[in-house]
Amino acid sequence: MALQSLDIARRSATTTPAPGVRQTTEVAKLIDVSTCIGCKACQAACMEWNDIRDEVGNCVGVYDNPADLTAKSWTVMRFAEVEEKGKLEWLIRKDGCMHCADPGCLKACPAPGAIIQYANGIVDFHQENCIGCGYCVTGCPFNIPRISQEDSKAYKCTLCSDRVAVGQAPACAKVCPTGAIQFGSKEQMKDYAAKRIVDLKSRGYDKAGLYDPQGVGGTHVMYVLHHADRPELYKGLPNDPSISPLVSLWKGFAKPLASVAMAAVALGSLFHYVMKGPNEVSKELEDELEKEDAK
Amino acid sequence: MIRNPKDLTRYTAHERANHWLVGICFILLALSGLAFFHPAFFPLTQLFGGGVWARILHPYIGVIMAASFLVMFLRFRSLNTMTPADKEWLSRAGEMMSGDDHNMPEQGKYNGGQKAMFWAMSLSVLLLFVSGIFLWRAYFSLPVDVVRLGAVVHAAIAAIMIAMIFVHVYAALWVRGTVRAMVYGTVTRAWAKQHHRAWYRQVTGKS
Numbered sequence: 001m002a003l004q005s006l007d008i009a010r011r012s013a014t015t016t017p018a019p020g021v022r023q024t025t026e027v028a029k030l031i032d033v034s035t036c037i038g039c040k041a042c043q044a045a046c047m048e049w050n051d052i053r054d055e056v057g058n059c060v061g062v063y064d065n066p067a068d069l070t071a072k073s074w075t076v077m078r079f080a081e082v083e084e085k086g087k088l089e090w091l092i093r094k095d096g097c098m099h100c101a102d103p104g105c106l107k108a109c110p111a112p113g114a115i116i117q118y119a120n121g122i123v124d125f126h127q128e129n130c131i132g133c134g135y136c137v138t139g140c141p142f143n144i145p146r147i148s149q150e151d152s153k154a155y156k157c158t159l160c161s162d163r164v165a166v167g168q169a170p171a172c173a174k175v176c177p178t179g180a181i182q183f184g185s186k187e188q189m190k191d192y193a194a195k196r197i198v199d200l201k202s203r204g205y206d207k208a209g210l211y212d213p214q215g216v217g218g219t220h221v222m223y224v225l226h227h228a229d230r231p232e233l234y235k236g237l238p239n240d241p242s243i244s245p246l247v248s249l250w251k252g253f254a255k256p257l258a259s260v261a262m263a264a265v266a267l268g269s270l271f272h273y274v275m276k277g278p279n280e281v282s283k284e285l286e287d288e289l290e291k292e293d294a295k
Numbered sequence: 296m297i298r299n300p301k302d303l304t305r306y307t308a309h310e311r312a313n314h315w316l317v318g319i320c321f322i323l324l325a326l327s328g329l330a331f332f333h334p335a336f337f338p339l340t341q342l343f344g345g346g347v348w349a350r351i352l353h354p355y356i357g358v359i360m361a362a363s364f365l366v367m368f369l370r371f372r373s374l375n376t377m378t379p380a381d382k383e384w385l386s387r388a389g390e391m392m393s394g395d396d397h398n399m400p401e402q403g404k405y406n407g408g409q410k411a412m413f414w415a416m417s418l419s420v421l422l423l424f425v426s427g428i429f430l431w432r433a434y435f436s437l438p439v440d441v442v443r444l445g446a447v448v449h450a451a452i453a454a455i456m457i458a459m460i461f462v463h464v465y466a467a468l469w470v471r472g473t474v475r476a477m478v479y480g481t482v483t484r485a486w487a488k489q490h491h492r493a494w495y496r497q498v499t500g501k502s
């Protein structure tokens with residue numbers, strides 16, 4: 001979902017440059033897990049701004065509600081209870097699209113213009129171009145996109161690309177009551193994170209750090225984690241994520257190689273015919289059979 | 296082409312219909328599948344009513360092809376057993392390609408190349424069917440690593456199979472008098488004697 005833009009960095013299934021005359025500052029959302037209280041105001045703001053209401057589900061015995069991301073719930077709080085140094089820690093992570101600098105969804109997408117990466121780093125789905133194949137789900141290292149059961153289109157967090165385009169912060173950042181969700185330029189967010197990490201370290205979290213995984217070129221949604229050495233503690237946040245080598249093979253190397261190989265076989269056949277001529281039935285055999293018939 | 300009552304029947308009407316059902320499905324699958332593989336081929340989705348329709352139709356056509364190929368496989372399986380003569384034929388395939396088929400070993404209904412193609416295509420269709428199921432999100436939801444593996448296998452085997460079909464079709468065009476076998480089922484006796492002498496002897500009782 002987005003407006004026509006002049007600041008497109010990458011466009012899915014497109015081999016020529018996208019309109020990119022306008023350069024914009026790289027933005028980022030910083031989620032400070034250590035100050036999140038799990039109030040879900042971000043979830044409410046997300047559904048309100050985007051004007052989408054998910055079906056009311058059932059309590060599954062934990063605080064996660066809804067239990068997972070859906071085509072209508074683009075962000076969910078994931079609650080993890082872990083024991084560290086004999087103390088209970090309640091780790092609450094706001095899950096949603098990470099807006100990778102090297103997006104696996106965009107790499108895998110076969111539909112031209114269904115996935116757009118803006119110069120500011122936001123990765124956006126344009127559902128009107130989506131064909132519903134689910135390749136974005138296959139390509140994503142974070143298990144984020146969801147295919148709607150109703151219209152078979154892929155949906156996920158837009159980082160409020162419509163708000164950011166007019167100088168506003170994403171709805172979730174705007175509403176967060178503790179300031180756990182910050183929004184600004186990627187540089188500003190890194191500086192802010194650095195201060196938070198110093199504070200956390202001074203309070204005994206000596207492995208505190210920033211989650212900005214370089215395996216996907218960095219992300220435009222970053223986390224401050226108390227245990228940055230073990231991101232998997234936070235309900236399976238991947239440690240060192242990257243685009244799967246299978247996806248890179250499929251939508252990287254194999255694409256031109258297979259296309260050239262198929263063309264080579266087709267052209268090879270044509271040139272074989274032109275250079276060697278057809279394989280005709282020999283005149284001798286035909287005459288021989290005619291003679292037999294005449295007998 | 297003048298039909299001679301002495302022409303030899305190579306394929307029955309049912310065999311031909313079966314082959315063309317597979318062939319039509321294959322062409323539709325290749326056109327729609329290529330569209331999802333490389334952006335250069337994406338405009339092919341227009342033949343199917345757009346990208347969404349191509350995505351919806353491709354797997355159903357795949358199921359029809361898999362089923363009709365299975366029937367064809369059962370029909371022709373026993374005729375495609377590899378023999379030592381086939382292996383010798385394959386080792387001399389280069390001579391044949393360069394236009395000299397005088398020293399080729401005598402062949403039955405199918406030569407070594409056709410048999411190799413038969414088994415390669417059978418394996419390909421099996422792999423395409425299984426990996427295709429992995430990718431069919433309308434009905435199946437498998438772990439993402441399985442889907443990723445399925446995507447690579449599906450694309451790689453499809454590219455190989457498209458290349459094999461080019462060879463298959465070209466061979467039929469190159470060896471004159473072959474296409475008619477798949478259109479109205481008969482070949483001339485001279486054709487049979489030249490290319491499949493053992494089969495010729497078997498069906499005519501002549502030397």
